Amino acid sequence: MKEIVAGVDIGGTNSVLGLVDRTGKVLAESSLNTIEYPDINDFVEALVSAINKLLSTGAGGYKLLGIGIGAPNANYHKGTIELAPNLAWKGIVPLADLIRKKIDVQVIVTNDANAAAMGEMIFGGAKKMKDFIVLTLGTGLGSGIVINGQMVYGHTGFAGELGHTTVVPGGRACGCGRKGCFETYASASGLVRTVLLLLSEMREESILRDIPPSELTSRKVAEAAAKKDPVALKAMDFTAEKLAFGIYNAIGFSSPEAVFLFGGLANAGEILFEPVRKYVEANVQPIFRGTVKILPSGVPESNAAVLGAAALVWNEQSQEEIQ
Numbered sequence: 001m002k003e004i005v006a007g008v009d010i011g012g013t014n015s016v017l018g019l020v021d022r023t024g025k026v027l028a029e030s031s032l033n034t035i036e037y038p039d040i041n042d043f044v045e046a047l048v049s050a051i052n053k054l055l056s057t058g059a060g061g062y063k064l065l066g067i068g069i070g071a072p073n074a075n076y077h078k079g080t081i082e083l084a085p086n087l088a089w090k091g092i093v094p095l096a097d098l099i100r101k102k103i104d105v106q107v108i109v110t111n112d113a114n115a116a117a118m119g120e121m122i123f124g125g126a127k128k129m130k131d132f133i134v135l136t137l138g139t140g141l142g143s144g145i146v147i148n149g150q151m152v153y154g155h156t157g158f159a160g161e162l163g164h165t166t167v168v169p170g171g172r173a174c175g176c177g178r179k180g181c182f183e184t185y186a187s188a189s190g191l192v193r194t195v196l197l198l199l200s201e202m203r204e205e206s207i208l209r210d211i212p213p214s215e216l217t218s219r220k221v222a223e224a225a226a227k228k229d230p231v232a233l234k235a236m237d238f239t240a241e242k243l244a245f246g247i248y249n250a251i252g253f254s255s256p257e258a259v260f261l262f263g264g265l266a267n268a269g270e271i272l273f274e275p276v277r278k279y280v281e282a283n284v285q286p287i288f289r290g291t292v293k294i295l296p297s298g299v300p301e302s303n304a305a306v307l308g309a310a311a312l313v314w315n316e317q318s319q320e321e322i323q
């Protein structure tokens with residue numbers, strides 16, 4: 001029987017799952033509408049039955065080694081989801097325990113950015129690295145920090161909240177209730193916020209003025225920047241500067257070999273990476289100059305969430321083999 005791991009990414013509206021082999025190949029995939037299950041017990045029931053359905057598709061049979069799960073506000077130590085604002089399940093949800101009652105395998109739960117970092121280490125660009133950071137730049141900014149080959153989970157199990165470190169004291173209001181958080185500037189939605197501000201401040205012509213504010217996306221801004229649109233270029237440069245600020249502070253903290261940028265904003269490509277590298281090199285502490293690569297993720301984006309979640313289990317499997 002082929003050994004297999006299930007990777008699950010739980011999102012506010014949609015959850016995706018897949019069976020992943022040791023080489024990072026996704027053999028079968030499925031999804032669930034998270035919002036259709038306001039009761040966590042119903043969700044667990046549906047998830048387990050979806051996993052069993054995928055397992056039944058293998059011609060020669062699959063041996064399930066474990067289930068890796070990326071979810072918002074996930075506590076790695078306890079296997080719980082705690083006080084997640086974008087999920088219907090309130091309070092502290094003992095997700096790993098509930099699943100184990102139905103399928104007797106290892107269940108590992110962590111937040112989606114940590115799962116992305118694990119995906120980078122097992123299947124992506126960080127395969128040979130022991131020290132690196134992954135920043136996921138979507139609606140918010142998530143981070144996974146690996147030091148000495150180990151994911152940093154911290155005392156609480158919630159470590160790696162670089163998105164809510166302060167880059168501008170008293171700055172933009174953040175969803176966490178504080179001000180000036182890294183993610184309010186350096187994320188796909190942070191870039192859009194910057195564009196909206198610049199459109200009211202700058203007098204220059206801009207193709208972005210023709211787009212209704214509710215339809216502005218980081219992708220449209222990147223496309224405008226590629227066409228040398230002055231507002232888009234200024235917004236990209238400002239965002240790169242703030243992103244670099246968070247990165248060179250993080251470099252001083254853990255001296256990574258690389259920082260991988262992933263997700264919506266990172267898809268802007270060199271128009272973002274080039275100024276980020278410039279600002280990092282100009283501002284990082286001199287002993288770290290030239291020591292850190294700023295790279296795009298090496299995990300294919302279409303499967304990244306499932307691969308990252310599955311990598312949580314494959315990582316533990318490979319460590320057991322070494323011992």
Ligand SMILES: [Zn+2]
Nearest residue numbers: 164174176181
């Ligand atoms: Zn915040």
